[in-house]
Amino acid sequence: MSVKVPPPELAERLWAVGDKILAPGTDMKIDELAALAGVPRATLYYYFSGKDDVFAFLLAQKLERGTAAVSEAVSQSGDAVTRLRAVLTAMLRTLAENPELCMRLLGAVIDQGNGGHLMAEIERTLMAPVRDLLTEARDDGDLIVLDTADTTLAMMGAISIVAMVRTANDSFDPDAVAETLIPLFLNGLCPRNKTAKTQARSASPKRR
Numbered sequence: 196m197s198v199k200v201p202p203p204e205l206a207e208r209l210w211a212v213g214d215k216i217l218a219p220g221t222d223m224k225i226d227e228l229a230a231l232a233g234v235p236r237a238t239l240y241y242y243f244s245g246k247d248d249v250f251a252f253l254l255a256q257k258l259e260r261g262t263a264a265v266s267e268a269v270s271q272s273g274d275a276v277t278r279l280r281a282v283l284t285a286m287l288r289t290l291a292e293n294p295e296l297c298m299r300l301l302g303a304v305i306d307q308g309n310g311g312h313l314m315a316e317i318e319r320t321l322m323a324p325v326r327d328l329l330t331e332a333r334d335d336g337d338l339i340v341l342d343t344a345d346t347t348l349a350m351m352g353a354i355s356i357v358a359m360v361r362t363a364n365d366s367f368d369p370d371a372v373a374e375t376l377i378p379l380f381l382n383g384l385c386p387r388n389k390t391a392k393t394q395a396r397s398a399s400p401k402r403r
Contacts (some may be wrong), residue, residue, distance in 0.1 A: 197242070199241070199242045200242075201242040201243075201252070201362035202332070203233075205234060205238065205242065205346050206252075206256070208232045208233060208234055209232050209249065209252070209253060209256075210253070210256055211232075212231045212232055213253045213256065213295075214295060215231060215258070216228060216231065216249070216250070216253060217250065217253055217254065217257075217295035217299065218295060219295070219298045219363075223246060224246065225239060225240070225245060225246050225249075226349060228246060230247055250299070251313035251314075252313070254295075254296055254299055254313050254316075255313040255315070255316035255317075257293050257295065257296045258296065258313075258316040258320050258321070259316065259320065260317075261289050261292065261293050261296070262285075262286075262289055262320040262321070264285040264289060265282055265285045265289065265320060265321065265324060266320075266324075267285070268282040268284070268285045268324075268326045269282055269327075269328070274332070274335065274337065275328045275329075275331035275332035275335060275337060275338075276328075276332050276337050276338060276381065278328055279325065279328040279329065279332060279381075280377055280381070281375075282324050282325060282328060283325070283350065283373065283377050284369070284370070284373040284377065285352065286321060286354055287354060287358060287369035287370075287372055287373050287376075288369045288370075289356075290354070290358040290362075290367075290369070291358070291362075291368075291369040295316050296354075297358045297359055297362045297367075298359055298362060298363070300317070300355050300358075300359075301352065301355035301356055301359060304319055309356070311373075313342060314338075321351065322347055322348075323352060324346045325350060325351070326343050326344065326347040329343045329346055329347060330343050339382070350380055353376065353380070354376070357372060357376060358372070
């Protein structure tokens with residue numbers, strides 16, 4: 196099913212009240228959405244299949260307008276791993292600045308069958324840059340990535356759920372989270388010296 200793109204005037208009306216519509220715990224009916232935006236109910240139904248489609252559109256707008264920092268991180272100088280760190284940090288900052296997006300992003304990634312506006316924007320602004328940088332880092336021999344798609348989903352899921360929980364607890368410092376979470380992605384949990392000892396032990400013949 197093709198996605199109808201609302202005209203700029205309608206998009207701006209929805210954007211103007213988007214924070215109220217997307218506020219955590221809010222679950223407006225389509226009539227309430229129409230009244231809040233000041234547009235006929237029939238107009239919303241012409242462009243959107245229902246309230247969830249309106250939510251998805253507004254979240255997509257949040258991503259489109261709020262992820263300029265991610266694009267800048269992709270295009271900065273440095274190797275793929277350096278740029279990947281910058282991209283993931285920019286994502287955390289974007290989620291911290293947009294709590295409505297933070298609280299709904301994980302559900303949108305899981306429920307990919309709904310919200311064509313949103314999934315297209317998640318793919319373009321978040322998932323594609325991470326996947327492309329993982330591919331580049333793998334090809335350069337800087338990271339071991341067996342499946343770029345699954346690794347991208349794992350990173351997105353971890354970032355989303357950590358951001359969501361910290362937002363709910365009012366303890367979300369994106370730079371502090373980046374300092375602990377991103378090294379976990381890139382270096383793993385096992386200490387490097389322990390890895391070396393384990394490999395050496397495995398290679399040595401067992402003593403009776």
